[in-house]
Amino acid sequence: MRLKSLFVVVEFLFLGRATAIWPAPGTISSGTRTILLSPSFRITSDLNPTPQDLSRAIKRTQTHLRSDSLGRLVIGRGAGDSATFASAPVLRALLLSLSSGSEVRSISDEAVQPLDVRDESYSLSVPDDGSDAVLSANTTLGLLRGLITFEQLWYEFDGNVYTISTPVKVEDAPAYAYRGLGLDTSRNFYPVSDIKRTLDAMSWVKLNTLYWHVVDSQSFPLEVDAFPELAQEGAYSATQVYSEADVQDIIAYAAARGIDVVLELDTPGHETAIGLSHPEHIACYLSTPWADFANEPPAGQLRLATPATLNFSVELVSAVSSKFRSSLFSTGGDEVNTNCYAQDAQTQADLQASGMTLDEALDQFLHATHAVVRAQGKTPIVKEGGYAVNRRRRNADVAIDMILKHNTTLPNTTIAVVWISSQDAKNVTERGYRVIHQPSDYFYLDCGGGGWLGEDVTGNSWCDPFKTWQRIYSFNPLANLTTAQSALVLGGQIPLWSEQSGPENMDSIVWPRAASAAEVFWSGGVSNGAALNASDALPRLHDIRFRMVQRGVKAIPLQPEWCALRPGACDLTS
Amino acid sequence: MRLKSLFVVVEFLFLGRATAIWPAPGTISSGTRTILLSPSFRITSDLNPTPQDLSRAIKRTQTHLRSDSLGRLVIGRGAGDSATFASAPVLRALLLSLSSGSEVRSISDEAVQPLDVRDESYSLSVPDDGSDAVLSANTTLGLLRGLITFEQLWYEFDGNVYTISTPVKVEDAPAYAYRGLGLDTSRNFYPVSDIKRTLDAMSWVKLNTLYWHVVDSQSFPLEVDAFPELAQEGAYSATQVYSEADVQDIIAYAAARGIDVVLELDTPGHETAIGLSHPEHIACYLSTPWADFANEPPAGQLRLATPATLNFSVELVSAVSSKFRSSLFSTGGDEVNTNCYAQDAQTQADLQASGMTLDEALDQFLHATHAVVRAQGKTPIVKEGGYAVNRRRRNADVAIDMILKHNTTLPNTTIAVVWISSQDAKNVTERGYRVIHQPSDYFYLDCGGGGWLGEDVTGNSWCDPFKTWQRIYSFNPLANLTTAQSALVLGGQIPLWSEQSGPENMDSIVWPRAASAAEVFWSGGVSNGAALNASDALPRLHDIRFRMVQRGVKAIPLQPEWCALRPGACDLTS
Incomplete structure (x- = not known):
């Protein structure tokens, strides 16, 4: 023996x-x-x-x-x-x-x-x-x-x-069916060629979903043929737009590489840029101080209680969703700011006219937008929330998110992206929702780069520290979950929020760290017996990183080359 | 009025x-x-x-x-x-x-x-x-x-x-005559083209010194015609070498852009790679556990007490220094590990034969290597030290550096690079040395990227957090210094240590943060009245960053483009 x-x-x-x-x-x-x-x-x-x-x-x-x-x-x-x-x-x-x-x-x-x-x-x-x-x-x-x-x-x-x-x-x-990379193309714009290069690299580590957070409050770079004014007015410039043809090109390029493109149209918050063409649909549009109305500048949210805005939103979701082949479509839903609506005379008048509370109006908005998604044979995704929504200092008590904080009546066929904390997956699965893990405390690629607000001279990033590949690798998709809850875990995704990123650092901020997440969800993560161990993984991670570099993806070195050529020699205890 | x-x-x-x-x-x-x-x-x-x-x-x-x-x-x-x-x-x-x-x-x-x-x-x-x-x-x-x-x-x-x-x-x-960028080309190698692109960008922000930490313990990529075996055996590969022609090319390219190339040949520590061709000159060569003998793997230091090694070191310094046009040459001197010498039988025998203490032998080594630098009409630079040398967890009590920890008899015409802490400048100037600021607590571009040692699963970088451009910008070159001491400040430099960097992320880790340091030392820093203010600087920093991108240097975005186009709108209090 x-x-x-x-x-x-x-x-x-x-x-x-x-x-x-x-x-x-x-x-x-x-x-x-x-x-x-x-x-x-x-x-x-x-x-x-x-x-x-x-x-x-x-x-x-x-x-x-x-x-x-x-x-x-x-x-x-x-x-x-x-x-x-x-x-x-x-x-x-x-x-x-x-x-x-x-x-x-x-x-x-x-x-x-x-x-x-x-x-x-x-x-x-x-x-x-x-x-x-x-x-x-x-x-x-x-x-x-x-x-x-x-x-x-x-x-x-x-x-x-x-x-x-x-x-x-x-x-x-794969251990999990859903293995994604999130990309925010609103805070800063990425040309199609950068997205394609990223899709290539994703395919090399068997990631199968691009979760595309295409628009946000800062810019609206998505051409929608039913609403051409949105990109015409809302994009940073005419060259910083994904045309309908670009979108189809990206979808086809991804699909040929085994990657599903899931669009997130983040509503009713994170849509200020719609105000550049449709100010009538935006509450607290560019209100200041922005921090009273939003988690980051500029302030502005869809007037969810206003019938015309609800119609517009439903039509927009329908128009956008119909362009994508995926069986999934996300309506977002994070960081909705209640103060914005409280201060908006139009919203207050509409609530009074309808006799609804804000929560009821939000529920109506969710059901209406999801109905068109479902009518297209797709499953809607929303962002989870949590009682501790505290991304920026001042909004803990005025931000609501879907599912946890907002007492939603969404059916359990809805999928939730759990983002605020890895701790929230238990609450969300307890309510019977299927989850996609995207925990900021493990997977946010932008954390640790320092604060980006002006005048915030000593500011660090809200989700410090930097998420190392080892931290990402240590994520347990089934932590604290019962067997029944575990069955609701579809997988996870690692997002790049682009406040301080663009084509310039896309490769270096994503790779090889996103590969860490890819292995967690393909191979099962630490919960799967003793399968995943960062020390065992390091030589293999070097290998795929060097291969990426050979293929033109600028993944950063994990160690001095001396260490990469001598597995174990640079271990802490060697 | x-x-x-x-x-x-x-x-x-x-x-x-x-x-x-x-x-x-x-x-x-x-x-x-x-x-x-x-x-x-x-x-x-x-x-x-x-x-x-x-x-x-x-x-x-x-x-x-x-x-x-x-x-x-x-x-x-x-x-x-x-x-x-x-x-x-x-x-x-x-x-x-x-x-x-x-x-x-x-x-x-x-x-x-x-x-x-x-x-x-x-x-x-x-x-x-x-x-x-x-x-x-x-x-x-x-x-x-x-x-x-x-x-x-x-x-x-x-x-x-x-x-x-x-x-x-x-x-x-300029407020200060010395304004540098440090580059470590040993942990990972950078092709000449990357160095030239960096020299271009340096010239755009009026940095005037490339402080080139060309070799270290991990590799010896410098061709030295008097010792061709050093690069032949010590470089990562034959293609990862700076030939004599490359070096002259870099010097000329830099000089034409107003940049002086100051070489650092870091001795007697940080030279393990010499052991690949000259193991006879290296104490504790590849000894394990490495952490008992060095601040990072692999272990190994020049046998400073051995006459043949002293001769070799002097000849090497002479051969390398003579190739550079600069009036400055650095012999390094940081992180010398006393335990390495204590455990090395050859060093102990040589100390006994000469009747010298280790400190005396180190002093002899310093004077001998500096003598050849001075004989070439150049001024030697050494790294300062401090009593709290604690870069890695376990070596606080066994590492010595020049000037502060080691009771050196170096003359005051020597220049000291202050790196361990911004607090040390006072001690060094108190002893009458001129200083170049390179404080790890303000300027180390590699900080905040997480630990890179294997098995160090939860490790963060030793010099956390990430040094934001705002942090760099807040540096006061004359903090705590008397007028007489202030007169000894030559300027400063911002170094890129390359354990987790290479050509892939060179631009994104350096720019625009190095521009922050460039303004501190050109314009004088916060000590110069109220001249420097990060909020006032931000629109200008965006401007030079966008200009760098237009010229092909992949400087990262500082904010969403929405903010870059609206100065002040993304301030913390807007």
């Missing part, structure tokens, strides 16, 4: 070094044999026909196999491996196939399936004798995930593309 | 908006008249001959005037200015001249002059009637600084390049 235990440990350590797949697969076994990739290596599919987006994914994999040129992260960068090349078998092909009976659909169609039927599982086998590797799945989406895994097996030394860990067998599927 | 007071205030506010020169000039007056830049605008020099590097600087300015294409940071981005274009005078020329009797030397020669004779002052006048603008100075270096100022006056709208603030008169000179 003793010997066997030792053997298992040694094998485990070896596995940690030999394959560096990120996120870690459900099960993997690997050996110690080197094989080389043939110069004429082919990837073939027995699908009839092979969907165009799968053919293109195969081409991207072929490109990565040749252009990654990643030296293995060891001293000598693979020089020590080269002695095995002469006798190494040569891999000539990877064969892709769907499980028998599976219907052939495009990756893009599979990527936007409802969460409960989306299938990303796959099996991959790379023999150690040069015989063909095999990748199979129930869906083209699963095949895409397997291609991404296959790419990560290979290194380059002296012109040879090789792997040292055959035979490799992987059986893989 | 009342009216006059009001007038002064209005004028001050207007000035704050109308010109956005960074760093703020010593004195500036400006008006409210628009002038346009002629399509045939010329910059001429009456120097005979005009040095080639000045001609090239003129060409760069001409390029910036045309390619910045910066819309003014107001709502409409200058649309409101366009009504003034039709009647605006047109500027046809800027005339450059040296003060009568000034000797004509190249910018490059002026940039490497000793600090006490370097002259960066200039006068600039841009009339409001279209008559020629005039830039004069005592040196070509001053003319360069004036060109940089001139560039920042101009905006673009609808194809027109214009300024709205003529007549402009500037009389300018």
